[in-house]
Amino acid sequence: MVTPVRKAVIPAAGLGTRFLPATKAQPKEMIPLVDKPAIQYVVEEAVEAGITDILIITSPSKRALEDHFDRNPELEEILKRKGKTDELQQVRDITDLATFHFTRQGAPLGLGHAVLQAERHIGDEAFAVLLPDEIMVDRGEPLTKMIETHVETRSSVVGLREVSMTEISSYGCPAVEQQGDDGVVKISAIVEKPPMDEAPSNLAVMGRYVFTPDLFRYLHDVRPGVGGEIQLTDAMAQLATSSGLLGRVIDAGSYDAGQKLDYLRATVELGLQHDELGADFAVMLKEIVGRAT
Numbered sequence: 001m002v003t004p005v006r007k008a009v010i011p012a013a014g015l016g017t018r019f020l021p022a023t024k025a026q027p028k029e030m031i032p033l034v035d036k037p038a039i040q041y042v043v044e045e046a047v048e049a050g051i052t053d054i055l056i057i058t059s060p061s062k063r064a065l066e067d068h069f070d071r072n073p074e075l076e077e078i079l080k081r082k083g084k085t086d087e088l089q090q091v092r093d094i095t096d097l098a099t100f101h102f103t104r105q106g107a108p109l110g111l112g113h114a115v116l117q118a119e120r121h122i123g124d125e126a127f128a129v130l131l132p133d134e135i136m137v138d139r140g141e142p143l144t145k146m147i148e149t150h151v152e153t154r155s156s157v158v159g160l161r162e163v164s165m166t167e168i169s170s171y172g173c174p175a176v177e178q179q180g181d182d183g184v185v186k187i188s189a190i191v192e193k194p195p196m197d198e199a200p201s202n203l204a205v206m207g208r209y210v211f212t213p214d215l216f217r218y219l220h221d222v223r224p225g226v227g228g229e230i231q232l233t234d235a236m237a238q239l240a241t242s243s244g245l246l247g248r249v250i251d252a253g254s255y256d257a258g259q260k261l262d263y264l265r266a267t268v269e270l271g272l273q274h275d276e277l278g279a280d281f282a283v284m285l286k287e288i289v290g291r292a293t
């Protein structure tokens, strides 16, 4: 019987330079979208897909991430005393989402190096990786489908999305061999951020992965690649030619919360979906847009 995927790794050690000055003194993952920090959406997505154990890879300026997923007895005591039971429950629920672990990357040597820090914690089982800049519109559904593909095939599976060729040089890009009806493709090769005229397809690696633990073997051998960094994609290229790598083309939207314009889009869309605020926010938004046009 195949073990279901229960552990996830969230690399969150990056400096967030695309979002300065907001990220000068706080982690980019803690910037709120409506009323929750961005990383909480990603954690909730993982939990919806069945993940129960989450390892967050951090760097020295990321203490707030640990505090957010830890208990805060002082705050809980104050909320209890003031009879703010809903708020108390919300604060406690964050800690109960999963079992949280944290480890530091040590040096900013690239995404592949960040994921390698998870080796001992993961041990000998399949695991998911979620890049926290991307917030999935369909929450846990895409990752759930990728895990299903892994359970059926025992292969590593990467989430893919069609993009226009002008965007492809911002992403990992695979050469794919066959496509089934369910959006599953066999990856024969994969390159990180290829120039448009060298890209093997119009499929982009989105920030969701399910890996078999042999990924770590290849990560150890990866030499600095694009941008002088140890690239996760370069270890995936080794997986593709050895134990196998599948892609699952995900027809779902996402927000790039690390990018200012897309962050605004996410705030508006998530605000409109919000149970308590959505209706009032829609009225307010119409009024503001009416005034501006």
Ligand code: G1P
Pocket (backbone or CB within 6 Å): 111, 131, 134, 170, 171, 172, 173, 192, 193, 204, 205, 206, 207, 232, 233
């Ligand atoms: C990373 C990965 C890239 C992937 C992208 C998805 O790049 O290296 O393969 O396509 O995330 O967002 P980054 O955006 O960190 O430069």
